[in-house]
Amino acid sequence: xxxxxxxxxxxxxxxxxxxxxxxxxxxxxxxxxxxxxxxxxxxxxxxxxxxxxxxxxxxxxxxxxxxxxxxxxxxxxxxxxxxxxxxxxxxxxxxxxxxxxxxxxxxxxxxxxxxxxxxxxxxxxxxxxxxxxxxxxxxxxxxxxxxxxxxxxxxxxxxxxxxxxxxxxxxxxxxxxxxxxxxxxxxxxxxxxxxxxxxxxxxxxxxxxxxxxxxxxxxxxxxxxxxxxxxxxxxxxxxxxxxxxxxxxxxxxxxxxxxxxxxxxxxxxxxxxxxxxxxxxxxxxxxxxxxxxxxxxxxxxxxxxxxxxxxxxxxxxxxxxxxxxxxxxxxxxxxxxxxxxxxxxxxxxxxxxxxxxxxxxxxxxxxxxxxxxxxxxxxxxxxxxxxxxxxxxxxxxxxxxxxxxxxxxxxxxxxxxxxxxxxxxxxxxxxxxxxxxxxxxxxxxxxxxxxxxxxxxxxxxxxxxxxxxxxxxxxxxxxxxxxxxxxxxxxxxxxxxxxxxxxxxxxxxxxxxxxxxxxxxxxxxxxxxxxxxxxxxxxxxxxxxxxxxxxxxxxxxxxxxxxxxxxxxxxxxxxxxxxxxxxxxxxxxxxxxxxxxxxxxxxxxxxxxxxxxxxxxxxxxxxxxxxxxxxxxxxxxxxxxxxxxxxxxxxxxxxxxxxxxxxxxxxxxxxxxxxxxxxxxxxxxxxxxx
Numbered sequence: 001x002x003x004x005x006x007x008x009x010x011x012x013x014x015x016x017x018x019x020x021x022x023x024x025x026x027x028x029x030x031x032x033x034x035x036x037x038x039x040x041x042x043x044x045x046x047x048x049x050x051x052x053x054x055x056x057x058x059x060x061x062x063x064x065x066x067x068x069x070x071x072x073x074x075x076x077x078x079x080x081x082x083x084x085x086x087x088x089x090x091x092x093x094x095x096x097x098x099x100x101x102x103x104x105x106x107x108x109x110x111x112x113x114x115x116x117x118x119x120x121x122x123x124x125x126x127x128x129x130x131x132x133x134x135x136x137x138x139x140x141x142x143x144x145x146x147x148x149x150x151x152x153x154x155x156x157x158x159x160x161x162x163x164x165x166x167x168x169x170x171x172x173x174x175x176x177x178x179x180x181x182x183x184x185x186x187x188x189x190x191x192x193x194x195x196x197x198x199x200x201x202x203x204x205x206x207x208x209x210x211x212x213x214x215x216x217x218x219x220x221x222x223x224x225x226x227x228x229x230x231x232x233x234x235x236x237x238x239x240x241x242x243x244x245x246x247x248x249x250x251x252x253x254x255x256x257x258x259x260x261x262x263x264x265x266x267x268x269x270x271x272x273x274x275x276x277x278x279x280x281x282x283x284x285x286x287x288x289x290x291x292x293x294x295x296x297x298x299x300x301x302x303x304x305x306x307x308x309x310x311x312x313x314x315x316x317x318x319x320x321x322x323x324x325x326x327x328x329x330x331x332x333x334x335x336x337x338x339x340x341x342x343x344x345x346x347x348x349x350x351x352x353x354x355x356x357x358x359x360x361x362x363x364x365x366x367x368x369x370x371x372x373x374x375x376x377x378x379x380x381x382x383x384x385x386x387x388x389x390x391x392x393x394x395x396x397x398x399x400x401x402x403x404x405x406x407x408x409x410x411x412x413x414x415x416x417x418x419x420x421x422x423x424x425x426x427x428x429x430x431x432x433x434x435x436x437x438x439x440x441x442x443x444x445x446x447x448x449x450x451x452x453x454x455x456x457x458x459x460x461x462x463x464x465x466x467x468x469x470x471x472x473x474x475x476x477x478x479x480x481x482x483x484x485x486x487x488x489x490x491x492x493x494x495x496x497x498x499x500x501x502x503x504x505x506x507x508x509x510x511x512x513x514x515x516x517x518x519x520x521x522x523x524x525x526x527x528x529x530x531x532x533x534x535x536x537x538x539x540x541x542x543x544x545x546x547x548x549x550x551x552x553x554x555x556x557x558x559x560x561x562x563x564x565x566x567x568x569x570x571x572x573x574x575x576x577x578x579x580x581x582x583x584x585x586x587x588x589x590x591x592x593x594x595x596x597x598x599x600x601x602x603x604x605x606x607x608x609x610x611x612x613x614x615x616x617x618x619x620x621x622x623x624x625x626x627x628x629x630x631x632x633x634x635x636x637x638x639x640x641x642x643x644x645x646x647x648x649x650x651x652x653x654x655x656x657x658x659x660x661x662x663x664x665x666x667x668x669x670x671x672x673x674x675x676x677x678x679x680x681x682x683x684x685x686x687x688x689x690x
Contacts, residue, residue, distance in 0.1 A: 017164070029211075032170065036177050036212035039160050040219025043153040043181025047220065048227050050130050050149055057138025058306065061087075069310035072140070072302045080140070080298050084291030084305075087139025088344065091132045092284035095343060099128040104272070104340050105143070105348045106151030108440040110179060110201060113158065115441070118168035119175045121158035125151065132345035136287075140305040142294055142335035146186045147347020153182030153220075154201070167647075173212060176202045180213045181220035186349075188224055189406035192399055193217035199396045200437065234309070236316045236383055240412035243374035249367050250384060250416040253360060254423025257385050260329060260359055261392025261424060262431040264352070267333050269439060271341025283343065290342025297335050303328055304335035308354035315357040315382040322365035322378075325358040332358070348436055352389040360385025383413055384420045391421035392428035395435035457584060462548055462575055463541035464633075464664060465583045466562045470574040472497050475504055479526040483512060493559040495571055496532040502569040503561050505532025540565045541572070545580045552577050618646065618677045623668045624689035633664035641686050643678030 021031070061083045062071040072080065095102050101109045102125060113121045133148035157178025161171040176197040184193030194217040198210055241247070275286050297304055303311040311328070314320050320328075336351040364381025383404065391400035400421045405414060434442050471489030473482055475498050486494060486509060496505040511531055537551045538561045551560055559576040563569055627635055638644055650672050668674070676683060 032212045036215040039157045039177045040181045040216035042156045044185045044220035044223025046152050047185025053134035054137050068306050081295035084140040084295045085288050088287030088291035092287040096284040102129040102132045105147040107437045110154040119171035121155040123159045126155040136344040141339045141344045142304045143346020144350025146349035149182040149186045150179050153178035177216035180217040184217040184220040185224045190217045190221040192403035195399045239380035242376045245374045250419045254420040257388030257424035258392045258427030261428040265436045267337040271337040275341045287343040290338045293338050301331045307350040312357045315361040316379045326362040328358045353386045356386035356389030357382040384416050387417050388420040388424040392424035393436040397421040397425045457546035460545040462543045465579050466573040466575040468573040473528045475529040477528045495561045503571045505534050506536045538563045627668045628670045642682040643676045647675040649673040
């Protein structure tokens with residue numbers, strides 16, 4: 001009941017706010033800048049809030065003091081074991097019953113919302129993620145605070161976008177704004193925040209999206225610096241290349257970083273698989289099991305608890321024993337994998353920095369001992385390897401380079417940092433195609449590698465572009481008839497049909513090439529049924545074009561038969577690779593035009609008109625009465641009137657909703673508004689219809 005009351009209140013306030021903004025006649029760019037400022041401010045305060053919450057819980061758990069590691073070491077052994085268990089007992093039910101999205105490191109869930117839900121994230125996620133992560137980290141969980149801040153910022157961006165009822169494309173950008181604000185607030189690093197959002201979250205460096213993301217990142221940094229000061233997260237000694245020959249050692253360090261990154265990814269997902277699928281106990285108890293293991297590890301290596309910044313500082317200043325540093329690399333991999341795999345909540349950024357610092361310190365100690373004249377101190381290698389591990393795990397080398405640079409404010413380390421990050425990314429990619437973020441999406445059968453192209457292909461269906469007119473060969477045709485039909489027919493792939501119109505095979509030009517020199521002697525011996533390839537695939541009208549392209553690639557055909565959807569083999573047409581690519585290009589053009597011109601249309605204006613090519617324009621019009629109750633497919637507007645329907649604004653009880661790419665089966669309502677593009681004369685004809 002309370003949820004419904006909140007939703008009604010949210011909708012009512014949203015509509016009133018949108019109505020007030022409508023009267024200002026803001027352009028889309030102006031609106032996005034204002035909203036980006038709001039998200040940046042909220043993200044900055046969220047970052048401050050979660051850090052304060054983590055500090056409060058850690059002090060409650062392990063005592064007061066600025067040095068978390070020292071506080072843990074001063075705690076009785078039994079509390080070191082019990083406190084993470086208590087934290088797991090609290091976090092488990094919160095995640096299991098209220099917000100499963102808050103489990104784990106959070107970034108894949110944000111990426112999933114971008115790819116599958118148009119950027120929509122439930123508002124409760126921000127609050128519950130903050131609580132679950134603060135408890136996990138504060139009670140000693142081996143995770144970072146950056147991932148939670150990213151997810152919290154993203155959910156704030158999504159919530160603000162949903163409040164203003166922005167279309168899906170803009171909502172995704174606002175989610176990116178929230179993610180950028182989270183990183184910027186966590187690390188006091190505005191450039192890294194913006195790059196993280198476009199390189200990892202949105203996977204798109206489009207300038208139209210980049211501008212509001214930069215603004216949010218800057219605003220979050222301003223808020224963070226106002227309350228916590230303008231200083232780097234790690235204060236490190238000044239480093240620089242001791243010799244040009246030293247670059248060779250950084251190539252090796254990059255390779256080691258790539259290998260450790262791969263081991264971390266494998267260990268994390270092995271742990272998640274074990275706890276999710278092989279440990280048969282209720283899910284809300286699993287974080288407590290993970291907490292118990294962390295406590296036992298911490299009895300020997302207390303460094304693995306929490307975000308690990310104190311241990312990182314020790315490595316940067318050379319206050320770690322070299323062999324202990326090596327052991328801590330693998331201890332941290334184990335501890336972080338168990339914390340997240342068992343259901344704890346936190347990020348992988350800080351653990352990656354920790355592993356990098358320890359790996360770099362170990363490697364730096366080795367090379368500096370044997371080559372002291374041409375190498376820097378071990379702390380320099382620790383600093384560089386921090387970026388290498390982030391790059392290798394996230395597959396975002398640009399973000400890794402900038403984030404370490406902004407964490408230290410030391411430009412002298414940039415050259416070895418670039419080498420190490422790139423080599424780490426390349427080598428890690430050779431071992432595993434997926435990053436620590438994208439692997440979870442792939443395991444959920446969410447395709448992301450092809451990006452926009454795949455998503456567009458999945459929105460175009462075979463039934464919209466297949467050709468019902470095609471050249472076919474009868475199964476009983478003799479060889480001479482087959483050759484004649486293929487010479488005079490269109491295309492290179494021909495379906496072979498039986499007497500009932502069912503497909504029995506496919507013949508290509510390659511299939512008959514070897515027989516052509518014996519055409520006269522074979523014409524009365526061979527028939528089409530003998531030549532046809534029986535190993536073929538087909539499509540139904542309801543398949544999408546991504547499926548069609550996959551099958552065309554698999555069989556190396558230019559065309560495939562389309563058969564009835566009822567499971568029979570009766571052919572209804574052919575679909576050709578060229579037609580699929582033409583449809584794809586048209587869809588991309590339509591989306592590009594819609595996006596690029598959206599900024600020229602005010603937030604709400606009666607039947608606005610935008611001219612973009614001489615003689616062409618985009619208009620908002622009310623649908624003619626003859627259109628009401630009919631689907632876009634039935635009306636065949638493009639063929640009949642020479643215009644494209646770019647989007648439909650629909651009236652609903654809680655306000656107006658925009659269907660950015662309307663389905664062909666959508667039935668037009670009297671209250672709708674159509675956004676159409678085409679020649680002005682054709683638009684005028686449509687406008688004057690009854």
